[in-house]
Amino acid sequence: MISKFSTIQELKELLEKKQVTKEEIVSFYQNQVQTLNPKFNAVIELFEKPEEELDSNKMENDFLKNIPTLFKDNFAIRNQTCSAGSNILKNYKPVFDSTMKKRICRSGGIILGRTNMDEFAMGSSGEFSAYGPTKNPWDETRTPGGSSSGSAAAVAAGMVPWALGSETGGSVRQPSSFCGLVGMYPTYGLLSRFGMIAFGSSLDQPGPITRTVFDCATVLSSLAGHDSHDSTSLPEAKRDYAKNLDGNFDSNLKIGVINDSIESEGVDDEVKKQFENSIKILKNRGVKIEYIDLPDLQYAISVYFVISRAEASSNLYRIDGSLFGQRDEKATSLEQMYQATRSLGFGKEVKRRILTGNYLLSSSHKSIYNKATQVRSMIRCEFEDAYERVDLLMSPTVPTLPFKLKQEVNDPLAMYMADYFTVPNCVAGYPAISVPCGLSQNNLPVGIQFIGPRLSEQKLLKTAYAFEQEIQLNLKKEN
């Protein structure tokens, strides 16, 4: 039987045993969206007809055969609206497919609709969406995190077995952690950005949000691999990332605990407690733990800030009402049209980031941008040095429990600090996976993350899988 918390793995097994048909699965989850979404506002649109590849000659593999999903609203699907959670693209219908859409459909996946998100993926709480805030299925007074707010909430509520998100500095892992799910930021360049609306191009990566590590590996197998449409796509061969998940930790595995995780005052006590418990579990299984000081990581927030804003202001410059999207028709000059279109179409946080980006890129301040790129390489060096001593690093995914709605939006600096643990590896381009590790006293999910060297996805998944088996938490939440 399908349950609303079925995993991809379970659904594939049911399909294989012919205990359920594709049609039953699709209508089951469509129904779930219709029933549950009014409560959580996770889904912006349920497509009239789901997106799938009907030409069997175009099929490439069956990693996601007959498995429904939802797409974050910033991936292009031909002839479907793609608004990036913004008014300015409210009616924008791309004339092409993103590589992620093609890969999923050519693995047999079925896209049911698109999910809510912070406008242009800028935000950590989902509250900067033009479609209103999304609620956390674990506690409706709290946010599901962001910017992949709708994707995480939809999976946590049981509307789909998995959903696609995108991450620039934590936008997949943070909501996954807040919603008791698994989320991954792959090595920069492992997944193609073609057709994904850009925020910070040197940081952006698509990322899967799933219930289990095994499912994360399955989705990654479908998504990864070189794409000639993205010049930053790495020449990686396709592989089955779920193949060597056996529940064992590598012998002699050594994990470095980032000292800030425990020492920093900014880490909530409940998070600390679950994190320390996770260390204990790993030690009990024979994993060697070393505590590591990585002092340069404290600059990652500033570096991320400078680079992501600079790139965002450049990327969003093209959105001006002339070639696509909304246009303010009253304007009589071109300049007026640009200004009126952008002023009406962009929300407050997006404007704030465009202004900051242009400030940082203006000639009188460019020294700080150049400095940020240097410190970025310094941070990468510090990671490299650490990986000479340990195989992987670990920390809490987010320093706090899920925010209350409206708690963070009024204090931008506090909101940006919530990315403290997720930003450094993005700045360096290194992969990380967030896994649920326990619940707080009032039943809110807490996540930890493993961070690995470049292209260490297989090791990360193997370790996270073994950890997940050990934790054996039933993080399935009844609504």
Next chain:
Amino acid sequence: MDLKQKELENLAKMSNLNLDEKEKESFAKDLGSVIQYIQEIEDLQIKRKVEAVRNKNVFREDKAKQNNSKEILENSPKSDESYFIVPKILKQ
């Protein structure tokens, strides 16, 4: 430290954004505090560097690909058969 009014107005112009008085006030404050925060990296001594991006530039053959310009034009706010239409930029 709030951003100076004149500087913010100049930024808004560069960004093609019209800001109302309320926005100006709140952005000047937000930008000021955030910019102050990132100053921490300004005086850092850089010990050692590695390349930021290890990818090599990717070239493709200089061959025309089929495009769907008709669809792209139809998808724009205003167009005719072969042009995007925007407000006039040249004075008569």
